[in-house]
Amino acid sequence: xxxxxxxxxxxxxxxxxxxCRLGVVTRILVATxxxxxxxxxxxxxxxxxxxxxxxxxxxxxxxxxxxxxxxDNGDGWQEVARARExxxxxxxxxxxxxxVGTSEAHLLQVEGGELVALDSFESxxxxxxWFTPWGGPPDVRSLAEDDSGALYCNVHVGGILRSDxxxxxxxxxxxxxxxxHEVAVAPGMVIAATAWGFSSSVDxxxxxxxxxxxxxxxxxxxxxxxxxxxxxxxxxxxRGDASMLYRRQLDAPGSFERCGGELPESFSNNIDTGxxxxxxxxxxxxxxxxxxxLSEDSAATFTRVADDLAPVRWITLP
Numbered sequence: 553x554x555x556x557x558x559x560x561x562x563x564x565x566x567x568x569x570x571x572c573r574l575g576v577v578t579r580i581l582v583a584t585x586x587x588x589x590x591x592x593x594x595x596x597x598x599x600x601x602x603x604x605x606x607x608x609x610x611x612x613x614x615x616x617x618x619x620x621x622x623x624d625n626g627d628g629w630q631e632v633a634r635a636r637e638x639x640x641x642x643x644x645x646x647x648x649x650x651x652v653g654t655s656e657a658h659l660l661q662v663e664g665g666e667l668v669a670l671d672s673f674e675s676x677x678x679x680x681x682w683f684t685p686w687g688g689p690p691d692v693r694s695l696a697e698d699d700s701g702a703l704y705c706n707v708h709v710g711g712i713l714r715s716d717x718x719x720x721x722x723x724x725x726x727x728x729x730x731x732x733h734e735v736a737v738a739p740g741m742v743i744a745a746t747a748w749g750f751s752s753s754v755d756x757x758x759x760x761x762x763x764x765x766x767x768x769x770x771x772x773x774x775x776x777x778x779x780x781x782x783x784x785x786x787x788x789x790x791r792g793d794a795s796m797l798y799r800r801q802l803d804a805p806g807s808f809e810r811c812g813g814e815l816p817e818s819f820s821n822n823i824d825t826g827x828x829x830x831x832x833x834x835x836x837x838x839x840x841x842x843x844x845x846l847s848e849d850s851a852a853t854f855t856r857v858a859d860d861l862a863p864v865r866w867i868t869l870p
Contacts (some may be wrong), residue, residue, distance in 0.1 A: 561750055567851035580829075580836045580869055581606050581613065582844060586862035588615065591836075591844060596624075599731065605826055606868040613868075616640035621652050621667060631796055635667040643741065644695040646703060649716030653692025653722075657682055657707050661719070673705070673713075676722040682710030683728075694734045694825055696742070702756060704742060706735040713743060714757050725757030729773060734825045738777035738802060745772035750800070750808070764804025767798060773822045774837070776804065779832035783811070783851040785837075786821035792822035799851040813853030815845070824865075831869035838864025 553604035580591040583603035588779040589596050613624040619635040621643060638654035643701070652660040652667055660667035660673070661749040693708040703715040704725075711728035712735050715721060726732060741772040744751040747765030749772055764770045769788045773795075776783045780802045787795035796818050798808040821840035835847040835854075842861035845854040 555723040557657070558728060565727045569699045580844070580846070580867060581608075581866075582648065582838055582861060582864055583615065583826075583866035584842070584862035584864055585840075589638065589858075589861055591661075591846075595626075603641040603865060604640055605866040606647050607643050608868055608870060612645070613794040614643055614645050614650065616643050616652055618859040619634075621650065621662070622741045633662040633665050633667045634828060638667075640667075641691055642694050644697060644703070646695075646718075647701045648703070651695060651703070651705075651719065653695055653705065655691050655694055657710060659692055659705060659719070659785070670719055672715075672720055673722060676713055678710070678728070681728060682707055684709055687832055693732075694736075696735045698737045698742065698756070699739075703736045704737070704757070706732045706744070708733060712757060723757075724759050724866040725753070726751065730760075730762075733773045734775050736775055736777060741784065741802075743775055743777060744773035747771050749786070751786055752781065761805070763800075763805045764810075766808030767799070768796060772824075773824050774826065774834065776830040777830045778831060778835055778850050780833065781850045782829055783830060783835055783837075784808070787819075787822050791820075792820060794838075795819040795822050797828070797851070797854075798824060809852050811847070811854055813847070814856045815854055829869045835866050836869060837868050840864070 582589045583606045585602045587598040595830050603615050603617045605616050615622045621826045622629045622634045641651040643650045644651050659670045691708050691790050694706040696704040705713045711726045714721040722777050727818050734745045737741050742753045743856045748762050749770040751760050751762050755762045770787050772786045774785045782800045797811045800808045835851040838844050840863045844858040846857045847854045
């Protein structure tokens with residue numbers, strides 16, 4: 553059963569949320585292998601389902617679990633559409649509609665109550681070169697959208713593709729060998745966590761800069777942006793040995809520093825794709841061990857606010 557550690561933790565969570573300096577972030581939605589948990593009140597939904605990812609569009613919540621896309625408009629979760637075969641990995645409620653990324657590198661849209669493969673993505677340039685180091689099929693791992701409505705789709709391993717027309721056509725951007733694990737956007741910039749460290753582009757992916765200055769290892773798995781700060785996880789490799797969380801000023805390459813507060817020396821598993829989220833000065837991240845950490849100072853220091861959740865798969869802040 554997923555629960556918060558104690559009444560004391562629950563009360564502490566409510567107090568911390570009430571003190572949030574921006575007065576905006578009042579909840580954190582946590583997708584786990586046993587449903588969705590809402591911090592700080594501990595509300596649980598979708599019990600028994602492994603929820604792979606979450607997204608918000610205004611007050612509407614979206615999730616992918618098993619082979620389904622779900623929506624909650626405030627009256628409970630309802631299935632929007634189901635994928636026939638693929639495993640759902642991630643989703644985005646974009647200006648062009650709801651997109652779902654899946655196993656075997658498919659990108660799906662809703663059509664007649666089903667999640668149907670997007671033909672343009674099935675024939676995307678460079679698709680034949682996508683791979684995985686272990687020989688299995690690649691996955692769509694993360695999705696992002698910038699202010700112009702351009703979509704960014706991260707394929708593992710297949711780089712980042714961009715669509716400027718709502719998914720009708722796709723353009724490869726970054727070298728696929730950079731092994732991208734998450735793509736996100738910051739003001740005027742696209743950012744990515746890669747096996748070479750942090751990567752960023754100020755021209756919508758036409759060119760990329762890489763930075764690993766200050767990291768103990770370059771294998772980056774999750775990335776988010778808060779104000780003028782980048783937050784990123786890094787470890788020694790796919791198995792997550794010596795995983796740590798770092799921060800860096802957006803305009804200060806080469807200056808990654810470890811986040812502080814109630815963090816251990818390192819984590820034994822990767823802080824994974826989708827498990828770091830930011831809104832204003834508030835940053836939250838979750839772990840495979842079922843822990844939830846919160847920062848209110850742009851990731852300078854963290855407090856552990858829960859430690860007995862099911863393994864965390866995704867975190868979303870309003």
